[in-house]
Amino acid sequence: MSPRYPDGHVFYRKLWHDYPRIVRAEGITLIADDGRRYLDAAGGAIVVNIGHGVKAIADAMAEQARQVAYVHGEKFTTPVLEAYADALAAITPLPDARFYFVTTGSEANEAAIKLARQIQMARGQNNRHIVIGRWNSYHGTTLATLAVGGRKSARSRFLPMIHDMPHIEPPTCYRCPFGQQYPACGLTCAHELERTITAYGPENIAAFIAEPVSGAALAATVPPPDYWPTIRDICDRYGILLIADEVMCGAGRTGRWCAFEHFDFTPDILTMGKGVAGGVFPLSIMAARGTLVEELYRAGQDIAHGGTFSHHAVGAAAGLAVLRYIQENDLVGAAAQKGERLGQLLHQTLDELPGVGDVRGIGLMWGVEFVQDKASKTPFDPALDVAHRVFNAARDRGLMLYPGRGAADGTSGDVIMVGPPAVITEDEMQTVVTLLAEVIRETILPLLA
C-alpha cells in the first residue's frame, strides 16, 4: 500500500495510511469492496468477542431504537437499562455492584478516577487526590487517563498539560524491571506500591489503577498468582481504592467474565469496555461496589461525571443482547477452551522462531514479543518499527493483528496481540498461527541476517 494524502473529507486516525474499505463482516472475517477478505484475528482492537454480523444483536438494537432510542440519562431511566444492569450484576463478582454506562474505555476510567476522589472526600479524606498507576499501562486517551497511564509514547507530547501521577513498575516477569526472578523476588514490583504510597503520603492517595491482565503496551502480560492479592492487601492497609481496568481483558476475553476472577481478589471499582457490546455500539461501563455508591448517597452527592450519551437505551440493548448471546453460546467457556488451544498452537509454532522472545497470554488474549537477540532479550531498534512491519505484512496476506511498541522500556520492545472473537474455529486458529509464523519469518529473519 502506498501512503498518499487521503481523498475525501474524513479526518482519518492515521494520515499516512491507505485504508481498505470494508463493506461487510461476518464471523471472524472482514470483506472489502474489492472482494479481499481479512481474518480479524484481533477483533479490531480486541473488541469483537462474539464475532461480526450477529443478527440477533442488530435486531435487538433496531427494536430498541424503534421503541425509544434516547432519553437523557440524568432525567429518565429505561426498562432496558435496568434489565442490563441486573444481568450484569448477576455475573459480575463485585458485591452488590452498580453499573454506570458511558461510551469509551477512556471515559469509564475517567469516571472511575473521579469516583475514587469523591468517595475519599465523602469519607472526609479531602487530601486524597493522587491516583497511582503503572508504567506501560494504558487507561485511555483523555488527559486524566494519560496522567495515570504509563505509555510514554501516548503521554510525552501532553506532559506539560497534564497533572502527572506517580507510577510503579508492572509485573513483567519476562523482563523484570528489577532484574529479579519470580518467586525469589518476593514480588518486589507489588511492594513498590507500598514504597510509593509511603513516599507520597497515604493521606494524599485516593486510588491505584491497573489492568489485571495487561493490554496492548505489554501484550497480554499475566502477573504471578500472588501479585493481585498483595496489591489488594496494600491498598486495604492504607485506605486506598483499587480500580481494575478491564476495558480490554474483561467481558469474558480471558476465559472468565472478569479477568480479576483469575487472581483471587476483588477490586473496589471496575471498568469494562470493548467486548461488552462486541463493537456494535460504543459502550463502556464503570462499576463500583454497592457500598461505595451508598457512601456517596449518604454524603448527599452524585457522581460528578456524566455525558449526553451515558446510560444510552440502544447501548443498553446492544450490551444486553451481547451478554445474552455470550451466555447462550457459552462464549466465556469458549474463550477459556479455545484460548488454551490457541496458546498451544502459538507456542508450538512460534517459540523456536528467531526473533520471537516471548509468547504469553490467557484465554483469547495473546501477545508475542519480538527481540533482536533471544538470550539477552535485546529489543529491536524502535526505528525499525518491527511490530508494524509484522502487522503490515500480515494485513497484506489477509490477517489482522494488533501491534504495539514499548514493552521493553516504554519506547522499544515490539509486540503484537492475537485476540480473535470467541467464535473462531479450529481451522481458523490454525490458519491464523500458520500465517503469523510465515509473516514473522518473512519480516524478521532479514533483520537478523
Ligand SMILES: Cc1ncc(COP(=O)(O)O)c(C=O)c1O
Ligand atoms: C486497558 C485499556 N483501558 C482503556 C482503554 C481506552 O479505551 P477506549 O479506547 O475505548 O477509550 C483501552 C483501549 O485500548 C485499554 O486497552
